[in-house]
Amino acid sequence: MVDRKDILKEAVDRCMTEMYAKSQPSADWHEYLKKAECGEITKDDKIFDRHYLCEPQFRYILNKYKEMYRMNNEWKSNIDFLKDCLENGGYRDTFIERNGDKHRDAEKTPKLEELIGKINAEKVLSLIEDLEDFYHFDREESDFNFTICLGLPSPTSNAETVKEYWKSQGVDIEIDETELSDDDYWEIDKYGHILTDED
Numbered sequence: 001m002v003d004r005k006d007i008l009k010e011a012v013d014r015c016m017t018e019m020y021a022k023s024q025p026s027a028d029w030h031e032y033l034k035k036a037e038c039g040e041i042t043k044d045d046k047i048f049d050r051h052y053l054c055e056p057q058f059r060y061i062l063n064k065y066k067e068m069y070r071m072n073n074e075w076k077s078n079i080d081f082l083k084d085c086l087e088n089g090g091y092r093d094t095f096i097e098r099n100g101d102k103h104r105d106a107e108k109t110p111k112l113e114e115l116i117g118k119i120n121a122e123k124v125l126s127l128i129e130d131l132e133d134f135y136h137f138d139r140e141e142s143d144f145n146f147t148i149c150l151g152l153p154s155p156t157s158n159a160e161t162v163k164e165y166w167k168s169q170g171v172d173i174e175i176d177e178t179e180l181s182d183d184d185y186w187e188i189d190k191y192g193h194i195l196t197d198e199d
Helices: 004-021 029-037 055-068 075-088 112-116 118-134 139-151 159-168 182-191
Strands: 091-098 101-108
Touching (some): 004 029, 004 055, 055 139, 055 182
């Protein structure tokens, strides 16, 4: 059986690898790990100050791996959807017969208060809110976010810091600070470039 901790480690490693590969200047995350293992670099070296990754691209990559490893928390949206269906009515499957065949259809469900009365409906909805506040199913997502954003030296989104670092090393670097949309980053991932009308 696969250990979830191993899967989280793999997700973190792949995410950091991509972040450093797409940072400016790009770098090999595994090279940094090797240098850290042999003591060639330490936490005091602040490797994150050497590499720029704009905030939208940082978030895109972070979310990409949360989705890929199924860490996105859907608890809150699912509970909100359930409460809305109970308060306002929802839909359920029903089958109607047409020309001798049964066809799937949908019918409106009653509001909870229509079934059990206003006071009881308020009690049920209050209990659901209590359960929602107590139970959290986002532990993996929280651990992943913390590890990438705070636990490990992920690339900075401050271009000036990176320029200053490289200037202190005697190197002037140019940084492209263009920020793209998630759709643009997705197209670059999938096709290697942003799609045009000619594509």
